[in-house]
Amino acid sequence: MFKNSREICEFHDNLINKVDLIIENLMITKYSQYPNEQSKLNTYRDTLISKIKEIERFNLQNYKNVNSIFGYVFEIENQKSIFKGDLPIILLLTKLNLPEEVIKCLEMSDLKTTIFKNKLILNIFEKLLDKNDGNFIIDLSVIEKNIENSLLIQAEYIDRNDLDFLPKLLNMSKLNSLQLDLYKSQFIPKNVFINFENLPQLTIEYFSGSYEPFNFEYLKNLTHLTLKQNHIIKLENEVLNGLENLEHLILKNNQIKLLRENAFSSLLKLKELRLEDNLLDEIENGVFNGLVNLEILELINNGIKFLKGNAFNDLINLKSFTLYEQDLSEIENYLFDGLKNIENLKIQGNEINLFEKNFFNNFTNIKELIIYNCNLSNLDNYVLNGFKNLELLILHSNKINTLKGKFFSSLINLKELRFSNNIITKIEKGAFNGLVNLEIFLLDYNGKEILMKKDSFIDLINLKKLNLSYIHISYFVPKTFNGLKNLEHLLLNKIKLKSLKPKSFTELNNLKVLELNSSNISKLKNDAFYGLDGLEHLFLNKNQIQKLIPNSFRHLNNLKKLFLDDSQISYIENNAFDGLICLEYLTLDYNFISSFKANVFYDLKNLKELNLYYNRINTLESNVFTGLINLKNLVLRNNNLELLKAFVFIHLKNLKSLDISYNLISTIENNAFNGLINLEKLDLNNNKIETLNPYIFSELSKLKRIDLSKNKISTIEVNAISELINLEDLNLSYNQLMSLESNKFVHLKNLKNLNLMANRISIIEESAFSGLINLGVLDIQENQIVSLSHRSFNGLDNLRTLKLCRNKISAINDRAFDDLFNLEHLELNYNEIETLKNKLFKNLKNLKFLNLNYNKISTIEIDSFSDLSSLENLELESNRLELLNEKTFSYLKNLKKVCFKHNSISFLEDGLFNGLENLEYIDFQIINDYVETDMELQEANEMMNENKENLLVCDRSNEAENCNELCGTNHENQDNIIVVDSNDKEEETNKETAQNNNENEEQNTSMNDYEAGLINALDLIEQSPSAQLNSQAIQTNSNNNLIISPDASPFIRPIANSLLNRSNPSTELSANHVVSITTETNQEQCTSNSPTST
Structure with a gap:
């Protein structure tokens, strides 16, 4: 810390010379033999000096006067700034009489203190530092620029002068929000807010005392006040005096038992008042006197049992009123008479039938009415008279059993109507008269059976969505949906239909989505969907259809998606899909289909995706897929196929993805894949294939990915995969291959990933990988390879990753890796290697990761790693090493991590880590009485020092x-x-x-x-x-x-x-x-x- 400007200037004047002196000394003594490090030092020197010169713009010579504005100038290291920017910062402060504890904390970048005021100062400093993160000089001397949007103050107690320092540090006029968490305080002195005249938002939580009159009188511009989780029992009338601009008041989770007359009368501009989770028994007359501008009132879970008739008389401009009071048992008749401008009314959780006493007669402007869980039952026709502006009506979770005729006749502007979760059994004729503008009607979850009559919805001419799910509807009489000419979405899920009769939906010409899931449908009769010319999505999942007969979907000329999952379908007759000329997506998953007739999908000319997984399909004939000329994705996984016959896919010219995994396929006939000239992805994993015959994949010239894993393949015949000239990913893992013959993959010039994991390979012949000029990843782990010969990996010039772990490798030819010039990742762990010979990895100049864990290595010759100049991670865990020569790692200049724990090392030679200037992590163990450690960057750097x-x-x-x-x-x-x-x-x-x-x-x-x-x-x-x-x-x-x-x-x-x-x-x-x-x-x-x- 500099205590005066003279010290600052002297420090600054000498700093550049000192930098040059130290750099020169380092160049001579420590880095004389490291040109790269010398270059870095020069770069750092230039950066530092340019930053030091930034101090000059403050013209420090002008502040030599002891009365200058700079009371303190700290040069500190702020952790967050330095971690990101790698530069120290200078913090300039105004004349704050900071306690010594704060000064020490700042100097040490330690923001921990038990003193409330000091802690607050430090927290503010931290926020300001974060905002200036990365700057070399942080100037906090101009208060107007020290802007903080919000401030959280947590304290057990607060005194009148505890916040007096804030104007000397922050621009108080820009502070937008203050939150006080007062855990033990019983008293809030009003002077504590004397400097917050411009504060707009204040929240006080956990205060256990009582508020005094005029507590907030200094907060002249406060607009939002939240008193939450306090222990307020009563709110005296003068407590809120002085808050002349308050617009929002929230009193939540308190213990308020009493609100007196005129409790809020001084809040003339109040627009929102929320009283939630208090202990109020009743609201007396006059409590809301004076709130002539109040627009939003919420009374939620306060325990209110009684509301007097004049309680809301002054709320002449109230627009939104929420009343969720479960204990409310009595309301006087004229309670709402003064609420003539109400637009939104929400009432929940009481047993008062508000409709019986004409409570809403004056609500001529109401737009939203929500009455939830209030045990409403019989509703007379006249109760909604006069609600001509109502747009949303929700009567959810009541006990309404009948929708009477003309009940909604006056609601000419209603757009959404929800009657979910009632017990409606009857809809009288003319019930929806007048609802000419209704767009959404939800009648779902009404438990008993509803008898649908002709013209039940005749008046809903503009309805777009109708939900009748989860109710008992045995059948639809003709013209049930008459009048719904604009309906787009009809939900009939789980309605327990006994049958779907012909022409049930004749009137729904514009319907786009029809949901009939879990509706007990056992048969699709001809003309069941007559009239649905515009339907695009049809859901028939989880029914008992069993059989699709001809013309089941006739008239659905515009259908694009058809869902028939889990519907017990076992048989599909020809022409079942007749008429679906626009269908693009068909799913028949989780059914009981075992076979298909020829041409069963013939009419689906535009089908793009066909899902048939989890059926019982055991055979496919060559003409099953006739007509699917645009199919791009076919899924047949999890069936019982044992044989793929010749030409079975001959008609699928545009197919790009074919999934036949998880079947029982053991035989693939020649020409089985003929016709798949555009196939890019083939999945055959988890079958029982033993041999890949010659030309088995002929015509698959565009195939990019094939998965043959988890079969029983032991033989790949000559030319079995020679046609796959564009293949990029070949997975043969978990098979029974025993050897890799020469030129086996010679034609796969575009292959990037080859997975041979978990076979029985013991021999890799010379040139086994010849031709794989673009291979990037080769995985041969978990095989039985014993040795690696001179030409084992010949031709893999672009290989980046080689995995040989979990084999039985004990012998590696000195030139085994000669061709792997670009290898970056090599795994040899879990083998039986005993010795690492000199120059073993001599051509692996790009190798970054080498894993030799869990071998039997007892000897590492001095030049074993001599060519691994790019190596960053070396793993030698769990071997039999007893000694590491001081030059073992000397060539690994880029090494960042090394692990050699769980060996037999009893001593570390001096200089073992010399020159490893990039080393960040050492994981080792010294046995007997041993040192076991994970060493981070700085410890490792110290060990690297020479001499x-x-x-x-x-x-x-x-x-x-x-x-x-x-x-x-x-x-x-x-x-x-x-x-x-x-x-x-x-x-x-x-x-x-x-x-x-x-x-x-x-x-x-x-x-x-x-x-x-x-x-x-x-x-x-x-x-x-x-x-x-x-x-x-x-x-x-x-x-x-x-x-x-x-x-x-x-x-x-x-x-x-x-x-x-x-x-x-x-x-x-x-x-x-x-x-x-x-x-x-x-x-x-x-x-x-x-x-x-x-």
């Missing part, structure tokens, strides 16, 4: 004689080395941590502002884009050694070394690593504690 010794050091010298052998530590000289404690001594660890805290504070005090600023500002130079920084960069231990945190940037180390060398030029800084120590013998585990950050 460092004993990076992991344990202090078991007092307890284990062989400790020096196990961990390689010289316990006699541990100056400037982090100690990794392997003992379970929690008490001693805590004492040491406390001591470190005290000494860290002393050490930190001794570091001047220049040094702290220099370390933070220059931290980015060696920072990689994936690394995270924090301000806990330098620490001290009990011996006053300066120590680097695992989370620090590697570049901090040379800076810190330079500081340390001022007092002791011979010392050099080491790194600490937080690791988990596990002992095999006693299975105890403990974690070392890093010294506490200053």
Whole structure:
């Protein structure tokens, strides 16, 4: 922290020179042999200096006066900003008398504090920092620019001056919303809102006290007030005084028992009032006095039992009224007399028959009336008289049993009518008189049988949707639907029809969708759909049709989709689909069909998709699909086919996808696929095919994907797949192939993916993959391959992924991978490899992933990985390694992750990770008394440093004689080395941590502002884009050694070394690593504690 402008200017003036000095020193000492890193350093230098120069635009020299507007200038590392932008930021603040705790939290990027005011300040800072994320300089000195839309304040108690600081930090005129969560507070001082004069929205939750008169008088411009989950028992009349511009008031989940007369009289502009989940017994007269501009009133679950006659007299402009009160038992007759402008009325959950007492006589402007679950039964004809503007009427879940004649006669503008879930059994003649504009009518879920009469819907001339589902309708008399000339969607699901008589829908010329699912239909008689000339979608799922007879769908000339799933169909006669000249989609899934007659689909000239899965089809004749000239997708999966006869698909010239999976096919006759000249996808998996005969796929020249997995294929005859010249994906997994002969796939020049997983392959002949010039993925895992020869993968020049795991490979020829120049992913795990020879992977210069887990590897020759310059991930888990030579990984300059746990390694040689500057993750284990760890980026970076010794050091010298052998530590000289404690001594660890805290504070005090600023500002130079920084960069231990945190940037180390060398030029800084120590013998585990950050 800089406490005056002079320090800022001095820091800025010297910063660029210091950057150049340090860069030059790094170039000479650390990166002299790494040209690429030198280039990166120069790039970082240019970026940093350009950012440093941004400070000049603030003209800091003008602020040398102690009375300048800059009270504090912090140079801090904000985690979110740095993680995204890799740059430090400078935060400029105005003269806020910040508590010391806040200053420390800002400097340490630690926003945790228990003090309410400090916590709030820090939370606001965090929001403002997020908005300026990525900027090198964040200037918060101009209050007008510090705009925050919403503010959440959570506190147990709040005092009158707790929010006084806000105008010095935020532009209060732009604050749109404030929420106060007051968990234990019993009192809200009115002065707490003195700075919120322009606030439009306020929410107070969890307040357990009482509101005082004039509590909100300073909120002159408040428009929205929500008091939610408070413990309000009564609301005094003067509590809301001063809220002269309030428009929305929500009192929800409180305990209000009493509202006095004139409770809201001061709220002259109020438009919305919600009283929900309170404890009100009644609403007295005069409670709503003065609310002449109220438009929305909601009374929901308040426990109201009685409403007096004059309760709503002043609500002359009310437009929407919701009354959901289950305990309401009494209403005076003239209760709604004053609500002449009501447009929307919702009433739910009481047993008052509002129609019996003419409550709605004055509702001449009402547009929506919803009466739900109110036990309404008999409705007289006159009750809706005068509702000429009504557009929506919902009488859902009542006990209405009869729709009487002329009941709706006055509703000339009604558009939607819902009578769902009643007990209607009778519709009288003329019941729908007057509903000339009705478009939607829902009569579903009426339990008992409804007798449909002739002309039942005669007056609904503009109806578009009619739902009669889930009611008992035995049959439709002729002309039941007379008059519905504009009906487009008719739902008759689960209506328990006894039969579908001819010409049942004669009048529905414009119907587009007809649903008859689960309706007990057992037979489709001729002319059943007569008159449905415009029908496009017909649903007949889950019926008992059993047989489709000729002309079942005659007259459906425009039908596009027909659904006949799960309807017990076992037989389809010829001409059953006669007339369906426009049908594009037909589904017959989950039926009992075993065979088809010839030409059964002949009339479906425009059919594009035919689904026949989950039937019992056991044979297909060659002329079954005659006429399907436009079919593109045929699904026959999950049937009982055993044989595919010749020319069975001969007529499907335009078919693109054929699925015959999950059948019993063992034999495919020659020419079975003839005619499929446009087929692109063929699925034959899960059958019983044993042999692929020559030219079995002839004419499938456009096929791109074929799935033959999970068959019993043991032989692929010569030329069996030679015609598949455009094939891109071939799946032969889970078969019984024993060898791969030469030139087996030579004609598949466009193949990209070949899956041979889980066969019995033990031999790969030379040139087995010849011709596969575009193959990208080869999967041969789970076979019985013992060795890889010189030319095993000859011709796979473009292979990217090779999977050889779970074989029995023990011998690999030195040149086995010579042709795999572009290989990026190689899996050899779960084999029997014992030795990795020099130059084994010599041509795999593009390999990024190598998996050798679960082999028997005991030896890795020094140059085994010498050519793997692009390798990023190396897996060596669960082998028999006892030693890793210091040069084992030396060639892997791009390695990011290495795993060699579960081996027999008892010692890690010094320099094992030298030069691996991209390494991010090390997963290893040292057996006996072993170290097992997952190491993240910063720990790995520390281990990579050259000229460092004993990076992991344990202090078991007092307890284990062989400790020096196990961990390689010289316990006699541990100056400037982090100690990794392997003992379970929690008490001693805590004492040491406390001591470190005290000494860290002393050490930190001794570091001047220049040094702290220099370390933070220059931290980015060696920072990689994936690394995270924090301000806990330098620490001290009990011996006053300066120590680097695992989370620090590697570049901090040379800076810190330079500081340390001022007092002791011979010392050099080491790194600490937080690791988990596990002992095999006693299975105890403990974690070392890093010294506490200053």
